[in-house]
Amino acid sequence: MAAELHEAIFVAKQERHKNLFLNYRNLNHFPVELLKDEGLQFLERLYMKRNSLTTLPDNLAQKLPNLIELYLHSNNIVIIPEAIGNLARLQSLDLSNNALQFLCPEIGRLRSLRHLRLSNNHLRCLPPEIGDLQDLETLEVSMNQLMSLPDRLHRCASLQNLTADHNLLGHVPRQLCWLHRLNQLSMAANRLTFLPLDLGRSRELQFVFVDNNVDLKGLPSYLYNKVIGCSGCGVPAHGLVGDPGEAPSEALSRALVGLPAEVKVVGSEADSVVPLEEIAMRALHRIYHQRPTDLSLLPPITLPKSLLDLLQFPLGHCHRCSQTMFTIIYPKLFPLRHTALAGVHRRTTVSFVAYCCSSRCLRTFDLQG
Numbered sequence: 001m002a003a004e005l006h007e008a009i010f011v012a013k014q015e016r017h018k019n020l021f022l023n024y025r026n027l028n029h030f031p032v033e034l035l036k037d038e039g040l041q042f043l044e045r046l047y048m049k050r051n052s053l054t055t056l057p058d059n060l061a062q063k064l065p066n067l068i069e070l071y072l073h074s075n076n077i078v079i080i081p082e083a084i085g086n087l088a089r090l091q092s093l094d095l096s097n098n099a100l101q102f103l104c105p106e107i108g109r110l111r112s113l114r115h116l117r118l119s120n121n122h123l124r125c126l127p128p129e130i131g132d133l134q135d136l137e138t139l140e141v142s143m144n145q146l147m148s149l150p151d152r153l154h155r156c157a158s159l160q161n162l163t164a165d166h167n168l169l170g171h172v173p174r175q176l177c178w179l180h181r182l183n184q185l186s187m188a189a190n191r192l193t194f195l196p197l198d199l200g201r202s203r204e205l206q207f208v209f210v211d212n213n214v215d216l217k218g219l220p221s222y223l224y225n226k227v228i229g230c231s232g233c234g235v236p237a238h239g240l241v242g243d244p245g246e247a248p249s250e251a252l253s254r255a256l257v258g259l260p261a262e263v264k265v266v267g268s269e270a271d272s273v274v275p276l277e278e279i280a281m282r283a284l285h286r287i288y289h290q291r292p293t294d295l296s297l298l299p300p301i302t303l304p305k306s307l308l309d310l311l312q313f314p315l316g317h318c319h320r321c322s323q324t325m326f327t328i329i330y331p332k333l334f335p336l337r338h339t340a341l342a343g344v345h346r347r348t349t350v351s352f353v354a355y356c357c358s359s360r361c362l363r364t365f366d367l368q369g
Contacts, residue, residue, distance in 0.1 A: 005025055040064055075097075089112055116136060154176055172192065199220050209228070264327045268359065320361035334354070
C-alpha cells in the first residue's frame with residue numbers, strides 16, 4: 001500500500017497532474033510526499049475520502065497553492081488548522097462525516113469558496129465569519145448539534161442551497177429571508193416552533209422542507225405555492241393532534257407559538273386603529289429607505305440599537321399588500337387540511353398563516369388569490 005501511494009504521488013508530480021485520487025488508502029496521516037520540496041503546484045483537485053486522517057498540515061496552502069476542490073469525506077478529522085484560510089483558490093470543501101467539534105474563523109477567508117459540506121460532524125456552532133463567503137452557493141450542515149445559525153449568514157449573497165436537517169435548531173433567523181438567491185431550504189428534524197413571516201416571499205425560494213419539527217404548527221402563507229415538506233409537523237410521538245372541532249382562536253394560538261419577541265400586539269378584524277408605535281416605525285422605515293445607505297452608517301439618534309436593527313430587518317411584510325411590519329401582526333389561519341394540499345400532506349396538523357398589516361388586509365386576504 002505504501003509503495004502504491006508513493007508511486008501515485010511520484011507520477012502526479014512528474015506529469016503535473018491536476019487531479020489526485022487517494023481515496024480508501026487507510027491513511028492515518030497526511031502523506032509527507034505531498035508536502036516535500038515544492039509540493040504539487042499544479043494540483044487542483046485532491047480526493048482523500050474514507051481514510052483515517054485526524055487533521056491537516058499547516059503548510060497545505062503553501063505546498064498545494066492551486067487547490068480548487070478538496071474532498072475529505074469520511075475521515076476522523078477533529079480540527080482544521082487556521083492555515084486553511086490560505087487556500088485562496090479553493091471553491092469546494094467537503095468535510096462531511098468527520099469528528100469536527102469546532103470550525104475555525106479563518107474559514108471566512110476562503111473568498112472563492114462555493115460549496116461547503118460539513119454534515120455529520122459534532123459542531124455545536126458555526127463561526128460568524130461564514131457570512132464573509134460572498135460566493136458560497138451550497139452550505140450543508142445536517143446531522144450536527146447546532147442550536148442556532150450565524151446571524152451574518154444573510155451576507156452570503158450567492159447562497160442557493162442551505163441544508164441543516166437533524167440539528168437542535170429552535171428558530172430560523174429572519175435575516176435568511178434576505179437571501180434572494182436561495183432556492184432550497186431544508187431544516188427537517190429540528191426543534192422549530194415558528195418560521196419567519198417572510199419565508200417564501202422570495203420568488204427564487206421554491207423548495208422548503210421542515211418535516212418532523214413536531215412543535216411547528218404554522219407555515220407562512222407565502223409557502224402555499226412552493227414545494228414544501230411538512231410531514232410530522234405538529235405531530236407528537238403518540239400521534240396526530242388537532243381536533244377538527246377546535247375553536248379557531250385556539251388553533252391560531254397554537255400556530256403562533258414561538259412568535260418573535262418584537263411582536264407586541266396580535267391584532268384582529270375588530271381592531272380598526274394601528275398602534276402609534278407601529279405607525280412611527282413604518283414612517284421611519286420609509287424615511288431611511290428613501291436614501292441608498294446602510295442603516296449602520298447613519299448618525300446615532302434617540303432610537304436604541306435594537307430598534308435600529310429592527311428597521312434594517314423588519315418582522316416581515318404584509319402578505320396582502322407588502323407593507324413592512326415591526327411590532328404588530330394581524331394573522332389569519334388556513335388549516336392545511338382545508339386546502340387543496342390536504343391530499344398531499346397527510347401526517348401533519350399544520351396551518352398556513354397569513355400575516356397582515358391591518359384589519360382591512362386581514363379581511364380581504366385570500367390564500368388562493
